[in-house]
Amino acid sequence: MGGDSTWKKVKIALGLNTCLYLPKTIDDDDSLHSPTPSSRSRSSDVRHRMPTTPTPSSSGLQISKYGIKSSSKRICAICLTTMKSINGQAIFTAECSHSFHFHCITSNIKHGNQVCPVCRARWKQIPLEKSTSSRVKSSINSSSRSDHDPWMLQQYMPPQQTRSDRNVPLLFQAPEPPIFDDDELINPKTEENCSANPDSNGTIEMRTYPEISSVARSSSFKDFGILINIKAPVTKGNQNARVPLDLVTVLDISGSMTGTKIALLKQAMGFVVQNLGPLDRLSVVSFSSSARRLFPLRRMTETGKQESLQMINSLVANGGTNISEALKKGAKVMTDRKFKNPVSSMILLSDGQDTYTSLSPRQKGLKTDYHILLPDCNIPIHTFGFGIDHDACAMHFISEQTGGMFSFIEAENVIQDAFAQCIGGLLSVVVQELRVEVECVHPSLKVKSIKAGSYKVVMGANKRSGLIEVGDLYADEERDFLVAIDIPVDDSCNEMSLVKFKIIYKDPVKKTTVTVGGKDDVIIGRPETTAGEETVSVEVDRQRNRLRAASAIAEARGAAERGDLTAATTVLDGCRKKLEESVSARCGDQLCVGLVAELSEMKERMASRRVYESSGRAYVLSGLSSHSWQRATARGDSTEMTSQILTYQTPSMVDMVNLSQTMCFSRSPSSSSMVKPAAASSKKKKSLRSIHSFPQRQPR
Template sequence: MGGDSKWRKVTLALGLNTCLHLPTTTDDDDSLHSPAPSSRSRSSDVRHRMPTTPTPSSSGLQLSKYGVKSSSKRICAICLTTMKSINGRSIFTAECSHSFHFHCITSNVKHGNRVCPICRARWKQIPIDKSSSSRTKSNVNSRSLSDFNSYQLLQGIPPQQTHSTTNPEPYIFDDDELINPKNEQDCSHNPDSNGTIDIKTYPEVSSVARSNHLNDFAILIRLKAPVTKPNRNARVPLDLVTVLDISGSMTGTKIALLKQAMGFVIQNLGALDRLSVIAFSSSARRLFPLRRMTETGKQKSLQMINSLVANGGTNIAEALKKGAKVMTDRKFNNPVSSFILLSDGQDTYTTLSPRTKGLKTDHHILLPDCNIPIHTFGFGTDHDANAMHMISEKSGGMFSFIEAENVIQDAFAQCIGGLLSVVVQELRVEVVCVHPMLKVKSIKAGSYKVSLDPNGRSGLIDVGDLYAEEERDFLVTMDIPVDETCNESMSLVRFKVIHKDPLNRTTVTAGVNDDVIIARTETTAGEQMVSIEVDRQRNRLRAASAIAEAQAAAERGDLTAAKAVLDDCREKLADTVSARSADRLCVGLVAELSEMKERMASRKLYESSGRAYVLSGLSSHSWQRATARGDSTEETSQIQSYQTPSMVEMVNLSQTMCFSMNSSSSMVKPLVGNSSKNKKSLRSVHSFPQQLLR
């Protein structure tokens, strides 16, 4: 009779036709954005708008989202007891007209719930009991909690239920933590740092006969950023927003390894760096605002990461929008800002990329105007590589393909190894013709923005940030005219490099008085040797162009043509000066093209891994920056990866960290060592330093 009585109270409180059942999955309350349906509206269009993943109530039971609103105010729908204002029990009536015991509903909303447990209406005003403790927690499906506790990977940090137990999100994300308290030393100012960029230029040949005319004469400019200082605190701090996929496909090992990778990121951020995490499935939620990674900040952040549970759909567009809001609403700005986005699936809410003919890409939905690079990581064989590459390309970030689950941490390590070593910002390269008869014909700079003066006498390259010891190579072409009146030499162009030194907070200008000069002789005896440096960069650009052409053919469904383009490029590379001198970059490019051809052996193979591998390689060559790619073999690991020493150091640190399960606590403890038993093999994040290719 007791059970029948309680069920009768529930039906009275919630309506006679209301469904009540145990949830099979959980999702964050923030996934509900639709207003409460009226008592008269029960049409299928309302049902269609609601998420398919069940949303738990505060009691752990799934309340029907389509039932009739209860007109009864005699029963509290949370504690199922009589609604009386006795013994200090105040009554709270919400905007939707439903009433609850005040202490019951405050216990519910303090865990992040902003919707009515009965009708699911989203509240603008919520009751808050400032004097209450956090002793009451939302119940979680016991099986989900058991599965979750099996993958606690973060250094003994206790679990905290699910990420829906966080505080309600504010309307404006201006609650970011102060960037540099006065009681701490300002580590970003370093008067002893060497902020000078190394500039080298290479003309295609050193001399041209006065009677000769040369078309597309190439001049290479190579820029190398200064080295990082031994004192790791003497660097500019970072604002990082990580946007993490926790949809249903991330269950099990995937989310376990993602937590481990985020633990590594958190542990390697400094006290002045700030981190915010956006977790998304059917909807997106900010786990915490931009928080400084002090010891306390790390501890709290690890707890929140440790609480994540995978379920629901995939809403990348909303996640990026929320991540951008974190950056645009913040009160304070660290000198370096960046996003990291990881997803293993395709957006189930927004058309992100033209995967089939006729679909239109909504760039404006994906890329809010915050002008911050988004480094994307496509995980596994089911992610939308076209969309992830487009997001990174349009924002100025890198697209990495993580084919094997166990290299998530290493891929993240490589990325933050660069972000934590920014030594040059707002870099611009100006090209000015010196000789009055010369004009700039083209500037080959990959994905970097290039602008040419209408009269061809000058040009500009917007490069942006450089990591410590990172290099950039740009080719400028022009026609060398016949000039019988020329003296012994000809000044061709002058490169002016302007950038901001974030350590000293100064603007640096270099190369103003350095002209690129060639000799103009009466005759040129014999055939001149083409500069190996110029030839090497021509090969890189030729390979990048072939990769783009092959990828376009593969997307049209013509894999035969795509493979023919790659074969043709390999043959041309083999006939160059670099190849004949066994240049290691040329060898690596040939191996890379072969790997891409193998991943185009069939449509199924291309769809599962070829597309992502090709697009990641294209991203790397276009920006001249390292990406993680697939699961390369020993032979293809020689590919030019553009890794910097800081990236290599961070990847090595990641590979020497192993995690061992503690059987008594179901926690995974970190082990640090150099033995081959503890070190993971990372072939997809290439450890081939760029300087070895010289």
């Protein structure tokens, strides 16, 4: 009896009508046969009943939401490599017509996940490892198929679930270790590489600006402003110029993420995975009604990337939203790890509100207490509120309390760009444990205030000194802090030494402590009289405008939360007029122009209660996060004017966002290279509207 006839009998005996492909040799370029007619019939029926979603890609590339390019049929949607039957490995094509490497899809469904990773069609037949049944084994081996093809199809029989588990994805049912100390060993060559490149980066730059250059001896000056500007060094573009990252991403896969949302989330995570280096480590926690660690912290080598992408692409949206448990799980990954990379961070994305945690106010009529959501972990958490139904207040609170950033993702297609901007910063940390010390020099002076946003400020007991705890800085990132003092009448000298600044930080590459400044005093003249009105420093006025705008935004938000949108818009209008009359505005300062545009945008988002609830609140909170930490956030879908505002964004962030917006799969199915599409410029312009930033500081 011929091999083909034997195989047909085996299929009939198993009651299967399969889309089964024989593996071809490694030299054969044509990796797939055409599917059977019955497969086409089932496929068309499934596509008629279910919406299509974009193919999750390892690079997070922009793929049309209206369908899948034909070239992707020759790429496995799980491991994202060319669909070739190398070394005799089998290729499985499901009843929905999508094809995968056998070893990829068996890994995907072994936890009970019986839906297609691409189109979410529920399968009636799934591939399983070769049966131990002697009848099946002997029948397959007697056919013309290679013994390297150890698989078969079986009717799917879902495991029984209890009533309490019906909303929990089956992927969550596998046990987890009690302690997450199974993180992958940090590359032992990391320290050697860093020490071998001691001059990888420069040192921090520091500049100071008094509000005016002189004050008459017979005059006093209240709230005299002194600005300190610090700028982090620029990396030289190699792996040794930065330190490795430990990153935990906490991803919402609740039922509301079904369809395009989860596909775009997988795509964005694919981009993150592909842009992490071999020394960086990643762990992913997914959550819905419960939370689960998909895999421990592992280095993003080629093998680590491939295995991580397989797990990410196996995610299925289902169940409720348990943010509290998810953050605790993510924090546990960080606290239980055996080894630590120099930089650690968490990312949380959610499109809904926590449905499992009681967030009742401390007292009736007061604000909701979100402290219960915070994990016991001293790690920055960067939060991403997705869509109009997420809890913006909770997400902003989590990021603010942990030192992270809150981004508002209003449009589905900018998830990847938002993630790109975030990791562009995290992968460029060049300064750690930064603190700024200020000390009064003249004996009659005291520090009245230090404007530092959300950074911790510690004042000396005698108010003649102060300290700002800044923490990490990304490459080429800047910080501005405004110190205020009262200058008294003084007839004893021609000039006055006001204060001196000292910066102390850790160079994470060299593993050394660096001190900058501490010797040069900020000095102003004290002439007998001054000729006319002194010229105000544009640098100081610019920062006063930024602080004024941030204060107005916070005040307007408070009024909006009380339901008084009229008062909120009045506050914004008043601040906008003051900015337009300022010294820096008259000098054409672009930061001032951007702040005015931002206030106008916020006013539009407070036009009605419905608009404020759907997008205004999240937009405002993301803006407050950006100003308070002086760091870029993704913010809604900004106006054309606001899209040109570029402060806070660093070159590494810009480069990563540009990479996200311009990369796509090559049309050649035999190549995995990336190309820049001809239409990238128009899409890039549109996407930039969703990444909010301010114009770069003007050259001095």
